């Protein structure tokens with residue numbers, strides 16, 4: 001006997017199961033079944049496709065008027081951190097730029113102070129609340145970075161919190177060491193990169209990836225290359241915050257070093273975009289950050305796709321440059337500002353986002369873990385269209401309904 005049937009689904013979103021990320025025109029290749037059925041047993045998908053009434057199960061959900069998709073994948077977050085930086089909003093309004101705030105000891109540095117001062121328990125409690133918010137918004141795979149410790153002791157503290165969340169909730173999580181996220185105020189940048197390289201050995205048991213912020217006034221291309229090579233030598237796949245503000249050639253470096261992803265890329269060069277053609281490095285675009293930094297230029301998603309690149313979309317949830325953990329909101333920004341179609345966006349937040357963090361997730365195929373969302377939306381176009389709110393009605397993890405978002409008054 002099966003455990004659950006979801007029947008009469010208005011639109012069933014079925015991203016393609018693939019070993020490699022979807023590239024270029026493939027990003028628009030998304031199967032959508034009208035009047036679909038999903039059958040689940042022992043936490044796994046038994047059937048997903050056209051309407052089928054031959055199966056029996058102990059429970060049936062009628063999803064008439066609803067859309068069903070794989071649970072979302074948030075491939076770039078800084079969920080574990082101390083404190084908050086709401087005062088930076090008025091600084092920004094006075095015209096102080098993100099990098100100026102950082103130079104003045106604010107920005108990342110003020111979160112470093114708060115993170116160092118917080119106990120492991122305090123960090124856990126804060127990150128847990130946000131993780132639960134993500135799950136309530138339909139996300140069941142999360143990448144989580146360190147990077148607000150800037151010393152081995154505090155980076156390890158962040159990574160342990162991330163692991164504990166993973167253990168407690170059992171959703172898919174990947175943990176990233178981002179030791180070189182900023183140069184500590186009292187240190188020289190070359191000396192600090194060496195320190196981070198030395199620390200790789202000790203963080204590698206807790207981290208799946210090594211990441212670095214390559215940017216003007218932060219870390220150079222040469223420092224980033226040295227760090228990435230050292231991480232790869234230890235068997236750690238690499239990621240890079242690249243070309244977010246200035247076009248330093250971070251995308252080119254990511255591709256040369258075979259990074260699993262290159263993230264941000266607002267200022268990526270034409271050469272870098274062309275190099276995507278021969279690469280499986282996923283360009284993780286973070287349009288919520290461009291929006292929140294109040295910039296007019298967004299990453300050139302269409303140019304990357306025209307060059308046969310693989311792209312994914314993520315929140316970049318962090319306390320400074322993108323203070324939202326609502327990936328649905330970022331899907332809307334992607335539609336408006338990256339000029340992506342709804343089909344491209346669904347692939348970019350499911351199967352391609354999973355590839356950007358080395359996960360086999362984001363699909364609903366026979367044998368897959370049953371991680372799904374039933375959306376209060378009659379079709380796949382509705383979610384990015386109706387922006388800024390939560391459309392996730394039921395979130396299903398390993399075949400069990402773990403979230404029911406209902407409008408009910410006490």
Ligand SMILES: N=CN[C@@H](CCC(=O)O)C(=O)O
Nearest residue numbers: 108213241316318319320321
């Ligand atoms: N760009 C660098 N790191 C984060 C921002 C961190 C912060 O401002 O606290 C990002 O991905 O946007």
Ligand SMILES: [Zn+2]
Nearest residue numbers: 076078241316
């Ligand atoms: Zn980031």
